[in-house]
Amino acid sequence: MDLCLTIEEWSGKPVGPASSVREALDLLSDTPECRAAIVDVNLPDGDIGPVLDVLKERGAAVVVSTGFALPPDVQARHPDTMLLRKPTPSKRAVETLIALMAGP
Template sequence: MLSGSRVLVVEDEALTAEEIRQLLIEAEGVPVGPVASLGEARRLLKEGTPVDAALLDVNLTDGQITPVLESLSARGVPTLVYTGGSLPEGVRERHPDLVALSKPVAPARLIGELRRLLNGTAVAH
């Protein structure tokens, strides 16, 4: 399914983060994290932690995910937003192809979207 792809998970709800981690493992992916804060995510990227894709919640305890999204975009890392809220203003304009799913999402859909992103066939939602 995800064939060993390293997926950065940024999610501040512990239960949701663990569910996503388990889901990635079951789909043969390698979870990076999960990390619960903007600061932790930025640190991982600054340290050069390799990631093939990212799954991001938008609203974290220490701010919105926008700086991490921008950093990932600059690196060409395919990113899936998975949020209970809405995208910050301007994000859709800067990232028209960004796939954004609203919580809750069926596990099969989440993995399917990640697989499409990794294969370069995702469609904007």
């Protein structure tokens, strides 16, 4: 919830949180205008690769929050994914996402 509040403070509109890959995919299906996401790598129903695939197809800015690394197969498909190591303050995660949205 802290992350959602921080996104709102920066004038963003949270479309989550999603507590599973399936829920994240459903949210993305229902929200085609989603242009950015902060994704946790450890969702209970498996590989976040499909979520990253949808976001990449949309050209969305993505930050992955993790205590470890991306699984090797996901890393191979998404080598340029921005990783933030847990614990990451919500403000830093949102600022990183905004910087990605602004481009180089």
